[in-house]
Amino acid sequence: AQSVTQPDIHITVSEGASLELRCNYSYGATPYLFWYVQSPGQGLQLLLKYFSGDTLVQGIKGFEAEFKRSQSSFNLRKPSVHWSDAAEYFCAVDMRFGAGTRLTVKP
Amino acid sequence: GAVVSQHPSWVICKSGTSVKIECRSLDFQATTMFWYRQFPKQSLMLMATSNEGSKATYEQGVEKDKFLINHASLTLSTLTVTSAHPEDSSFYICSARDFWGGYNEQFFGPGTRLTVL
Numbered sequence: 001a002q003s004v005t006q007p008d009i010h011i012t013v014s015e016g017a018s019l020e021l022r023c024n025y026s027y028g029a030t031p032y033l034f035w036y037v038q039s040p041g042q043g044l045q046l047l048l049k050y051f052s053g054d055t056l057v058q059g060i061k062g063f064e065a066e067f068k069r070s071q072s073s074f075n076l077r078k079p080s081v082h083w084s085d086a087a088e089y090f091c092a093v094d095m096r097f098g099a100g101t102r103l104t105v106k107p
Numbered sequence: 108g109a110v111v112s113q114h115p116s117w118v119i120c121k122s123g124t125s126v127k128i129e130c131r132s133l134d135f136q137a138t139t140m141f142w143y144r145q146f147p148k149q150s151l152m153l154m155a156t157s158n159e160g161s162k163a164t165y166e167q168g169v170e171k172d173k174f175l176i177n178h179a180s181l182t183l184s185t186l187t188v189t190s191a192h193p194e195d196s197s198f199y200i201c202s203a204r205d206f207w208g209g210y211n212e213q214f215f216g217p218g219t220r221l222t223v224l
Contacts, residue, residue, distance in 0.1 A: 034212075043217040044200070090150060095141050095202070095213060097151045
């Protein structure tokens with residue numbers, strides 16, 4: 001059965017620091033992988049997706065993610081976090097979502 | 108393109124009444140639609156998957172008689188919460204997928220907040 005694990009419930013980083021949000025999945029075939037962001041009171045916004053091909057995926061707002069089949073991971077990264085990045089981040093495998101990671105950005 | 112709407116955006120109802128939520132794909136044909144439930148500060152929980160013209164497939168633990176899903180056309184799916192109770196209060200989100208486009212990407216609606224008094 002498909003499953004998605006986001007091991008970090010809450011992460012705090014300083015503005016300007018780098019960010020990595022972890023996502024691990026369990027899936028029988030090559031998965032369709034997604035990262036979404038949800039700000040308070042807002043809908044879901046797709047940051048990036050991986051279907052096949054280059055394992056380093058560029059997304060919107062300066063985010064990128066790397067698909068590592070050997071580690072069953074699809075971690076999200078950003079080199080320099082902005083205060084506006086504070087939100088809830090969800091990793092998804094096809095239509096199933098992880099528990100989410102709440103990002104707090106310190107000034 | 109790829110816009111999904113939901114109506115209403117919020118609804119308040121009395122306990123025991125039924126509430127219908129509509130999900131529409133505005134500029135594409137949605138062969139598959141999904142319904143999710145999200146509690147405050149929690150993730151999206153998949154409730155059911157519906158394919159146009161077929162019965163919905165419900166996730167384990169979701170009462171199909173409580174949450175009626177109809178996907179009668181390629182642009183419209185409805186979720187009816189029957190005999191709603193306060194514990195049904197939640198944020199309901201739909202998404203739609205156009206499989207024939209060759210992608211497996213979902214497009215999400217803005218959500219409907221249901222409050223049952």
